[in-house]
Amino acid sequence: MSRTILVVDDEESILVSLRGALEDEGYEVAVARSGEEAVEGVDAADPDVVILDVWLPGMDGVETLQRLREKDPDLPVLMMSGHATIETAVKATKLGAYDFIEKPLNLDKLLLTIEHAVHARRLAEENRYWRERWGRTHELIGESRAIQELRDQIRVVGPTRASVLITGENGTGKELVARAVHRASRRKDGPFVEVNCAAIPEDLIESELFGHEKGAFTGAAARRRGKFDLADGGTLFLDEIGDMSLKTQAKILRVLQEMRFERVGGTKTHEVDVRIIAATNKALEAEIREGRFREDLFYRLNVVPIEVPPLRERVEDIPMLFRHFVREYCAEENREPVEVDEGVFEVLQGYPWPGNVRELKNVAERMVILCRSDRLTPDDVPPAVRGRTHEPRAGDLPEPGLGLRKARRLFEREYITRHLAAAGWNVPQAAEALGLDRSSLYKKLKELGIEVPSS
Ligand SMILES: Nc1ncnc2c1ncn2[C@@H]1O[C@H](COP(=O)(O)OP(=O)(O)OP(=O)(O)O)[C@@H](O)[C@H]1O
Ligand SMILES: [Mg+2]
Incomplete structure (x- = not known):
């Protein structure tokens, strides 16, 4: 992916020579001739790094730096100057400038600094992503x-x-x-x-x-x-x-x-x-x-x-957990969050959840995958959860467009659950009917989040 550098300088010769040098290195280059222009154009240019002259007519480099960082604190800004005083350098560093380079520019050094800055930005973004994801996926949900x-x-x-x-x-x-x-x-x-x-x-x-x-x-x-x-x-x-x-x-x-x-x-x-x-x-x-x-x-x-x-001893947490998993899964799939009818919770709370929260999470995921509208209703609850007395619907093939991996997972879950139900939830017996050995079936059950009631 090509990286974009925004160069901010009022000196035409600098703009021309930097553009040439950076484009030769494979960067895309955007230019601004003043601080105002840089602040205004930064969103459209969406640069990975900014090279900013300290001395600019109008809004000076330090103020421009400040405004750019308010807009995007992760954006690395390299300041350059021909006669920077220590004072400006200190001020710029305090304001979060990534580095300070002297004019006349040493091109090799500049390119190396840019490379580091691009890398630093990527790391900062990745860190934020993982921190958020981490915090989100490790929260203990429930008010019971x-x-x-x-x-x-x-x-x-x-x-x-x-x-x-x-x-x-x-x-x-x-x-x-x-x-x-x-x-x-x-x-x-x-x-x-x-x-x-x-x-x-x-x-x-x-x-x-x-x-x-x-x-x-x-x-x-x-x-x-x-x-x-x-x-x-x-x-x-x-x-x-x-x-x-x-x-x-x-x-x-x-x-x-x-x-x-x-x-x-x-x-x-x-x-x-x-x-x-x-x-x-x-x-x-x-x-x-x-x-x-x-x-x-x-x-x-x-x-x-x-x-x-176990989850069956805290059924009051089910709505909150279920909503959480539905929201999480929709976000993961970049899809509009689907609504959940209250009736769904009633059904879910009547099920013993032998596989506990993991099973609930799988059911939420499955329901979202199969949901073709913007809300989940009690009819969307899988038959095996709605009541073990219900015969699983035969011949229910997942709709096209799901992708083979997900479709296969759904099929396996359904097929195995049906055999288990038929065998009175006796795993060895179901394994035999499925033509699997017992340990492979246990492995499958864990993988698919199917849980066998212990009673
Ligand atoms: N209170 C909760 N809030 C949100 N998510 C939960 C909660 N409890 C469990 N989960 C989710 O359910 C899944 C199973 O949880 P976890 O792996 O911690 O269970 P476990 O007891 O270690 O399971 P196992 O016995 O299979 O190792 C995970 O995806 C976890 O994020
Ligand atoms: Mg575990």
């Missing part, structure tokens, strides 16, 4: 008593160093809570590092957590830092902790006790300052009884237990 108590708990334990163990059914928001605890802590500007203990193969988990030295095992081509290292000064989130092998549990226990570890294949002991938050949807007490989870590790992690209640 349960959620308010959860927020209170987060506020109290956040600032401490205590290990936190978050429990709750699938999709209740455990990860969201973990992030909220981190944000409420004094380490909020430190890293938040996540490890999904269930997703890492047994023989790699140690290297993943503690890192390894070069040549520690086949495939260890270079030294690599582990998650404990990366989380130093911040929070380590051990997700799905109930799925860790006993051997790994023993290693983790030692780190938690001593806050020190060695890399795989290494002898040096590393010390870290890490706060641990763990999460699981398993009942760890039962796992302990069965000999699958270490009791001592449990007590170490469970210093502060936080239980995230």
